[in-house]
Amino acid sequence: MQTKALMWMVFCFGVLCSTVSWSSPSGEDDTATVAPPADLKLLNRSVMVFRATLLGETPEFRARRAKTVISEELDEMGEHLVTLEPIQGSFMVLIGSRRAFFVFPKDVDSLEYDSVKAAAEGAASKLRQVVAESQEARSLRLFLQDAGICLLATLLFAAFLRGGFFVRRKLLGEMRRLMPQHVKALKVAQTQLVDAHYLYSLVSRTIDLLGWALTALVTYTWLSFVLSRFPYTRPWGESLNAYLLNAVGYLLESILDALPGLGIALAIFFIARGAVGLSRRILRRMAAPGNVSWLNQETLSPTTRLMAIAIWLFALAMAYPYLPGAGTDAFKGLSVLIGLMISLGASSVIGQAAAGLILTYTRTLRPGEYVRVGDHEGTVTELGMFTTTIRTGLGEVLTIPNSMITGTVTKNYSRTVQGPGYVVDTTVTIGYDTPWRQVEAMLLEAAQRTQGILSQPTPQVFQTALSDFYPEYRLVAQAVPSQPRPRAELLSMLHANIQDVFNEYGVQIMSPHYQFDPKHEKWVPREKWFAAPAKEPDEE
Incomplete structure (x- = not known):
């Protein structure tokens, strides 16, 4: 009783000293001298983190003192009962009849009684676990039992790995035998879509990837199980299990959280798909003759595509906030990168x-x-x-x-013709000493001789210029598009016929240029105005 009373007096004095604020003569802030927290670890397990300084005892000193007391108590034989006693808003943890350590409000950064009590009970629970594990570590029977279980688990792990490699080898061999037969059915018309060699390589790599992922998971589970069997390594195994469970829980929670948004995004895309189909039918009806002047069979296809693109872009903008991961920094960075690439490289495309x-x-x-x-x-x-x-x-x-x-x-050349066809034209320059009526008649005769040039509408000759040395004649005619003759070949035949006609009538095709005035005047007398093949108006 006297010892317990003395402990009470020491504790009360320590609490009084730790709660009184002393001001340094220099006016400096005492918070700069606060000692860092210390973790009390026993058998590789964290029991309590000390943060408060009591009677000049820093958290590190308190942790060392508590570890010494607990270790001495555990070295003794017998049952080590861990109890908890409240003392004026704080708690004292006892192991047997000895004080292990105190839990103060400053150790948990809270003045609430419930928070301090919860922290003290958690520390006491961990200390009880340390006591149980220390007793377990001293038991040869339990050690051999755990070693046997670990050996059995290791044998099962090795058997699983060997069985996995055996299944992989058999599966790949069966695929190598059956794949060439089934790949031949993957055809569009007579074109083979996938080669058996490349398909086998892709499938084998996929199987290898899944196999390594499953092997890593089983290895992780085996390692955490083996570590959890022994007292000293049990905290490591528990940490591995907790990490895996937290990762799986986080993944499942993320999936469940993303389901409502994903459902809304899918609903938006289905609505957009229906809107695209509806717009396509409406535009097809509007493209009927007599409805809208600018919308016809030629502009229907691009208008339909533009409307579909606009609807899908609007749907993407509406569904973007509901996509999984849309609010993450990675998703935002990717969006900025794509936008920058489009803005820099798509100007010419647009x-x-x-x-x-x-x-x-x-x-x-x-x-x-x-x-x-x-x-x-x-x-x-x-x-x-x-x-x-x-x-x-x-x-x-x-x-x-x-x-x-x-x-x-x-x-x-096809827009202004009468009916189907296209315009064929050519230009010649003849001197002023050749009658223009004769030139026009020869050009028209050459057009009549050329197969593929229509007689209706009638070919025409225009004098497009009266240059300094010669007039310029232009023959304009219409060709038949049904003729299997391109325009270049038709022009070649027309030019050949023009040369033949001019040679037949003794007219030289030339564009004269003068260095001085000729001796005779270059003019056409009236009696030569209607030189053959030209005809006078009364003869027509």
Whole structure:
């Protein structure tokens, strides 16, 4: 009784000293001299973390003193009962009849009685576990029993690894035998989609990945089980088990938390899919003749795609906050990176796409029309969003960016003709001493001799310029598109017929240039105005 009373007096005096605030003469803050916390560890298990300083005893000194007392008590034989006694808002932990350590409010950073009591009970519970484990460590029977269990677990672990490698080898062998037979069925028309060799390599690597993941999980479980069987390593095994359970719990909790948002995102995408189908049907009805002038069969396809893209982009923007991981820094960083890449690299792409839309909705070009873009001419075979493909009559296929077409003058030889076909034109320059009526008649006769040039509408000859030395004649005619002859070949035949006709009538094709005035005047007398094959008006 006297010893217990003395302990009470020492404790009360320590509490009084620890709660009184002393001011240093220099006015410095005493918090700068607070000792760091110390962890009381016994048999590799953390029992209590001391933070308060009592009667000049730092947390580290208190931890060493408590460890010494507990170790001395555990070295003695007998039952070591751990009890807890409250003392003026604090608690004293006893092991047997000896004081192990005190738990003060400052040790738990709380002045609430319940918090201090909970911390003291937790420390006492851990100390009881240390006592039980110390007794277990001294038992040879329990040690041999745990060693046998660990040996059995190790044998099962080794058998699992060997069985896993055996199953992998058998499975890959069976796949190697059966895969060539089943891969032949994976065809589209006559094209083999997947080669058996590459498919086998992909499947084998997938199986290896799953096997190593399962091996790592089983190894982790075996290691935590073996460590948990012995008292000294049991805290490590418990830590491994707790980490695995926390990871699995965190994963399951994340999945459960993401399910409502994922459900909303899926609902948004299903609604968007229905809206795309509805818009497609509405636009198809609006494209019927007589409804909307700018929407026809030519602009229906790009308009449908643009409407679908707009709906899906809107759906993505609406569903983005509900996607799993949308609020994480990694997801935000990836979004910023994608946006930066698009802003830096998509300016020319967007310009080409805008030019393609302009060509589509202004109907500047249509597939099948013969056009001239800058120095290139040919038949339009494909009008895409970014480029336009033109096939020339010389066996060339030109791919022209749409921005180039919108930025230059485009000649369309098929748009102004009467009915189907395209315009064929050529230019010659003849001196002033040749009657213009004769030149026009010869050009028209050459057009009549050329197969593929229509007689209706009638070919026409225009005098497009009266230059200093010669007039310029331009023959304009219409060709039949059903003829399997490209425009370049048709022009070649027309030029050949023009040369033949001019040679037959003795007219030289030339563009004269003078260095001095000729001796005779270069003019055409009236009697030569209607030289053959030209005809006078009364003869027609």
